[in-house]
Amino acid sequence: MVRQTGGVSVASSDEHAVVRPVLVDSVELARTALVELQDGGVGEYLDTSYEDECSAAHRFVADLPGYRGWQWVVVVAAHPESDRATVSEIALLPGPDALVAPKWIPWDQRIRPGDLSAGDLLAPPPGDPRLVPGYVANGDPEVDEVALELGFGRRQVMSLEGRLDAAQRWHDGDFGPNSEMAKAAPSTCELCGFYLPLAGSMHSSFGVCGNEMAADGHVVHANYGCGAHSDTILPSGSGSPQYGAYDDGAIEVVEQSKTEQPEVEQPKTEAEAGQPEAEIEAEQLETEQPKIEAEAERPEAETEAEQPRVEAEAEQPRDEVEASAQSAEDSASTS
Numbered sequence: 001m002v003r004q005t006g007g008v009s010v011a012s013s014d015e016h017a018v019v020r021p022v023l024v025d026s027v028e029l030a031r032t033a034l035v036e037l038q039d040g041g042v043g044e045y046l047d048t049s050y051e052d053e054c055s056a057a058h059r060f061v062a063d064l065p066g067y068r069g070w071q072w073v074v075v076v077a078a079h080p081e082s083d084r085a086t087v088s089e090i091a092l093l094p095g096p097d098a099l100v101a102p103k104w105i106p107w108d109q110r111i112r113p114g115d116l117s118a119g120d121l122l123a124p125p126p127g128d129p130r131l132v133p134g135y136v137a138n139g140d141p142e143v144d145e146v147a148l149e150l151g152f153g154r155r156q157v158m159s160l161e162g163r164l165d166a167a168q169r170w171h172d173g174d175f176g177p178n179s180e181m182a183k184a185a186p187s188t189c190e191l192c193g194f195y196l197p198l199a200g201s202m203h204s205s206f207g208v209c210g211n212e213m214a215a216d217g218h219v220v221h222a223n224y225g226c227g228a229h230s231d232t233i234l235p236s237g238s239g240s241p242q243y244g245a246y247d248d249g250a251i252e253v254v255e256q257s258k259t260e261q262p263e264v265e266q267p268k269t270e271a272e273a274g275q276p277e278a279e280i281e282a283e284q285l286e287t288e289q290p291k292i293e294a295e296a297e298r299p300e301a302e303t304e305a306e307q308p309r310v311e312a313e314a315e316q317p318r319d320e321v322e323a324s325a326q327s328a329e330d331s332a333s334t335s
Helices: 027-037 141-150 160-172 270-274 277-315 318-334
Strands: 042-052 055-062 070-077 086-094 131-133 156-158 195-197 206-209 219-221
Touching: 027 042, 027 055, 027 070, 027 086, 042 070, 156 160, 160 219
Parallel strands: none
Antiparallel strands: 042 055, 055 070, 070 086, 131 156, 195 206, 206 219
């Protein structure tokens, strides 16, 4: 018989017990039984362990895909007075370093907060200590008062134990007084305008946050707090400036005279760019030489043309000069 998920049916072996020789010598019998099983993967022999006075277990390496570290176990048995062993059981069991699945846990014990999704049904366990029948006084004055006045109430309400458990969980959670947010807050929720206290026995310690910018919709402790408190006032000068600061100390101001004009270098032509500087200077001198000679000869020609005019004016009689000047003045005054 082969079992792959359980152990052999015999008792655990005693490491200090001595295995009978007839059982120790039945290794080949055990291997033959595995080969005849035709499941394959029969590896090298590992050891023999004591099961009881009449049986022993032979172990072989299981060379099967996906079963690294597993072992073939063949249990052989022999009557105390027999000199011959027979195969009793064959099993595929995990060894010390085998990869096995974790211990199975019932589904109702595996569920954690946050696992419930849309469409799921989760009933409370039978005898849940967090709930009591609605007609029984549960210690909450408002619930008990309503149930007694009307003569009926909800089928089940939270017991004192259930309320204390919820209160402790909320107190120790992310919206409790010991959270990092609460420690850095300027004030507490019980003094905030967005705080909506719960009714009943939770009234003094818990409420719901109504600020969409904070813990909106969450149950918060009265001593919880955050930076979005209704009494929060921003200090003057806070916020981001519209423009960055201008540091004029990082700029060196240099005054420049209006008469000073920066020299602009004339761009060179393609021909000049390819010529040596000595050849360019020689061509400039040849071009400017005729201009210099013409300017040097020009004063002499003008002097010779103006000389007869000066002499004629000098020879003109004084009376004619005065008459010419007087006629010029009269014409100016008439105009």
